[in-house]
Amino acid sequence: xxxxxxxxxxxxxxxxxxxxxxxxxxxxxxxxxxxxxxxxxxxxxxxxxxxxxxxxxxxxxxxxxxxxxxxxxxxxxxxxxxxxxxxxxxxxxxxxxxxxxxxxxxxxxxxxxxxxxxxxxxxxxxxxxxxxxxxxxxxxxxxxxxxxxxxxxxxxxxxxxxxxxxxxxxxxxxxxxxxxxxxxxxxxxxxxxxxxxxxxxxxxxxxxxxxxxxxxxxxxxxxxxxxxxxxxxxxxxxxxxxxxxxxxxxxxxxxxxxxxxxxxxxxxxxxxxxxxxxxxxxxxxxxxxxxxxxxxxxxxxxxxxxxxxxxxxxxxx
Amino acid sequence: xxxxxxxxxxxxxxxxxxxxxxxxxxxxxxxxxxxxxxxxxxxxxxxxxxxxxxxxxxxxxxxxxxxxxxxxxxxxxxxxxxxxxxxxxxxxxxxxxxxxxxxxxxxxxxxxxxxxxxxxxxxxxxxxxxxxxxxxxxxxxxxxxxxxxxxxxxxxxxxxxxxxxxxxxxxxxxxxxxxxxxxxxxxxxxxxxxxxxxxxxxxxxxxxxxxxxxxxxxxxxxxxxxxxxxxxxxxxxxxxxxxxxxxxxxxxxxxxxxxxxxxxxxxxxxxxxxxxxxxxxxxxxxxxxxxxxxxxxxxxxxxxxxxxxxxxxxxxxxxxxxxxxxxxxxxxxxxxxxxxxxxxxxxxxxxxxxxxxxxxxxxxxxxxxxxxxxxxxx
Numbered sequence: 001x002x003x004x005x006x007x008x009x010x011x012x013x014x015x016x017x018x019x020x021x022x023x024x025x026x027x028x029x030x031x032x033x034x035x036x037x038x039x040x041x042x043x044x045x046x047x048x049x050x051x052x053x054x055x056x057x058x059x060x061x062x063x064x065x066x067x068x069x070x071x072x073x074x075x076x077x078x079x080x081x082x083x084x085x086x087x088x089x090x091x092x093x094x095x096x097x098x099x100x101x102x103x104x105x106x107x108x109x110x111x112x113x114x115x116x117x118x119x120x121x122x123x124x125x126x127x128x129x130x131x132x133x134x135x136x137x138x139x140x141x142x143x144x145x146x147x148x149x150x151x152x153x154x155x156x157x158x159x160x161x162x163x164x165x166x167x168x169x170x171x172x173x174x175x176x177x178x179x180x181x182x183x184x185x186x187x188x189x190x191x192x193x194x195x196x197x198x199x200x201x202x203x204x205x206x207x208x209x210x211x212x213x214x215x216x217x218x219x220x221x222x223x224x225x226x227x228x229x230x231x232x233x234x235x236x237x238x239x240x241x242x243x244x245x246x247x248x249x250x251x252x253x254x255x256x257x258x259x260x261x262x263x264x265x266x267x268x269x270x271x272x273x274x275x276x277x278x279x280x281x282x283x284x285x286x287x288x289x290x291x292x293x294x295x296x297x298x299x300x301x302x303x304x305x306x307x308x309x310x311x312x313x314x315x316x317x
Numbered sequence: 318x319x320x321x322x323x324x325x326x327x328x329x330x331x332x333x334x335x336x337x338x339x340x341x342x343x344x345x346x347x348x349x350x351x352x353x354x355x356x357x358x359x360x361x362x363x364x365x366x367x368x369x370x371x372x373x374x375x376x377x378x379x380x381x382x383x384x385x386x387x388x389x390x391x392x393x394x395x396x397x398x399x400x401x402x403x404x405x406x407x408x409x410x411x412x413x414x415x416x417x418x419x420x421x422x423x424x425x426x427x428x429x430x431x432x433x434x435x436x437x438x439x440x441x442x443x444x445x446x447x448x449x450x451x452x453x454x455x456x457x458x459x460x461x462x463x464x465x466x467x468x469x470x471x472x473x474x475x476x477x478x479x480x481x482x483x484x485x486x487x488x489x490x491x492x493x494x495x496x497x498x499x500x501x502x503x504x505x506x507x508x509x510x511x512x513x514x515x516x517x518x519x520x521x522x523x524x525x526x527x528x529x530x531x532x533x534x535x536x537x538x539x540x541x542x543x544x545x546x547x548x549x550x551x552x553x554x555x556x557x558x559x560x561x562x563x564x565x566x567x568x569x570x571x572x573x574x575x576x577x578x579x580x581x582x583x584x585x586x587x588x589x590x591x592x593x594x595x596x597x598x599x600x601x602x603x604x605x606x607x608x609x610x611x612x613x614x615x616x617x618x619x620x621x622x623x624x625x626x627x628x629x630x631x632x633x634x635x636x637x638x639x640x641x642x643x644x645x646x647x648x649x650x651x652x653x654x655x656x657x658x659x660x661x662x663x664x665x666x667x668x669x670x671x672x673x674x675x676x677x678x679x680x681x682x683x684x685x686x687x688x689x690x691x692x693x694x695x
Contacts, residue, residue, distance in 0.1 A: 009629060057694060060536045061536075061692075061693075062532065062535060062536060062692075062693060062694045063693065063694050063695055064693065064695055081692070082540075083540055084537045085535065085537060085538045088536070090533065090536040091533075092529075092532040092533050092536070094529040094532070096530045096531075096532055096533035096534075097533070098329070098333065098530060098531055099528075099531070100332075100333055100336045100337070101329065101332055101333070101336070105329070105332055108325070108328070109325050109326075109328070110537070111325070112321055112322060112324060112325020112328070113322050113325050113326065113534070113537045113538070113539045114325070114537055115319060115322060115538060117320060117321075118321075232446045277564070
């Protein structure tokens with residue numbers, strides 16, 4: 001579990017070591033360790049109730065860990081949560097701005113409580129309004145805005161004080177796909193500015209946007225790495241796609257082949273998990289030709305994140 | 318503590334108050350309603366007691382006596398009754414609280430100088446009223462007896478000295494006209510302020526929890542003291558506006574004499590308001606639902622202010638243990654101060670002790686309320 005990141009390598013902005021959070025007998029976070037670098041976008045992927053929100057809340061200082069350490073921006077969260085809060089921005093899972101106040105009133109309020117100086121507030125307001133694409137709607141009541149606007153505004157409110165670290169808890173849930181895409185562009189531009197972003201999601205496609213992904217299930221960190229690493233790592237072997245006429249009937253023939261780990265129908269083609277693609281592709285070609293199949297193409301494909309996720313979650317239960 | 322953050326919260330709360338004009342109207346109208354309801358509803362004066370008479374004698378003398386009753390402001394004489402059954406029914410139904418029965422031979426007894434009796438039947442379900450009514454009736458009859466005696470002596474051509482050996486000359490201070498309303502209204506003001514103040518602040522934290530805005534708020538660097546001050550400041554303004562309405566009604570509508578200084582009045586009212594706002598805030602922090610918080614805050618402030626502040630029951634007549642408890646009731650100090658300011662016009666030297674107590678009380682409540690709030694979801 002090394003940290004290859006796209007941005008510059010500096011001291012990690014977040015270090016989590018053996019973190020445990022219990023609610024009574026229920027262990028919500030079980031011995032989780034990882035670190036996040038400056039400018040890195042780290043995704044928490046996992047089913048509902050896996051412990052993603054709890055983990056983010058511990059890192060924000062909203063919940064006290066039972067054991068282990070969480071160092072955010074160089075500060076132990078359990079020791080000095082207030083110092084951490086000055087350096088972070090947070091978007092809770094539930095929309096938490098004030099619906100009975102306008103866009104600008106909300107931003108001014110959060111600017112005030114985050115201690116943005118009065119000299120800077122006007123600039124930051126403009127920045128947040130532009131970023132959220134809310135120009136011309138500054139005086140609309142927040143309650144009247146559509147989901148996508150609300151989420152972007154909440155992000156704008158969370159970065160008014162230029163935090164070094166952002167915690168976003170399922171920021172795009174209930175938002176239409178085009179708004180989600182736009183939201184992720186915003187997250188990436190923040191990452192390019194050096195902001196470390198920890199974002200939880202249960203959308204597989206969104207996880208692909210992250211520099212690294214932490215897979216979380218039942219409070220445990222079950223895998224951590226870049227999307228590419230995860231996909232390779234999760235599947236023990238190489239994935240082949242076989243297509244051509246009557247290919248579906250070839251399952252029985254292929255199933256017993258050497259090096260075959262698993263083969264299944266996938267739409268109109270077959271997906272086969274093998275030990276070594278280089279070795280097996282010519283073998284299968286020959287085997288199928290001998291069995292009378294013609295015009296069969298076999299190629300190695302990248303497994304999807306969903307494949308690996310299902311494999312990992314299922315395999316480690 | 319950063320004033321920048323207090324200011325941001327104050328502006329936010331004020332905006333939310335203004336955005337919810339219905340609640341604001343309620344906050345301003347409820348005190349008016351309560352002042353009128355309680356100001357008119359609570360009266361300890363016994364006047365216009367319904368009185369039934371059963372005159373069996375039907376003579377000039379019996380008419381004279383009954384005339385004295387109907388002339389008294391304390392009684393409202395109902396049409397005459399004709400038998401005991403009607404008297405019983407009158408008392409049963411509450412048509413009369415007091416029944417006077419003048420027996421046959423009443424005037425004969427007077428004429429024979431043997432003396433006569435009059436029967437008074439009292440409805441004592443309300444003992445206080447009954448004993449007052451009995452006293453008033455005795456006074457009316459005593460007046461009549463004296464007149465009869467005097468007439469008798471004079472008709473015999475005699476002279477009588479009408480000097481009583483010892484006479485009480487009572488001069489009533491502070492509430493010269495013995496109008497119970499003058500005594501009650503300052504207490505009503507305290508009660509209304511207790512209700513309004515605690516209700517205003519009891520929703521403020523619970524609402525953030527219910528609407529889901531609290532999680533984000535506590536993830537910001539805002540300090541508990543900043544949050545409390547910021548939130549209570551706009552409610553303090555609304556509360557003081559309510560206080561002005563109540564006090565103006567007391568002085569100009571109910572004509573309660575005001576003899577103190579306005580500075581002292583507003584200072585003590587501000588202190589008391591701060592105390593009840595803090596109680597409401599404390600409850601709001603502890604009970605994260607708006608309905609629950611408002612109920613508990615109402616009970617915690619209204620009940621002690623009504624029962625233990627000296628507003629409805631005199632403190633010096635309570636059992637010693639209960640008297641001790643009253644020192645823990647902020648309403649006690651405020652009611653004392655209001656009565657001193659309204660009726661007595663007491664000097665600062667006399668006000669200083671309760672003001673000091675109320676100040677300490679407010680300081681303790683501010684600290685308790687602020688510290689009750691923890692920035693955690695645990």
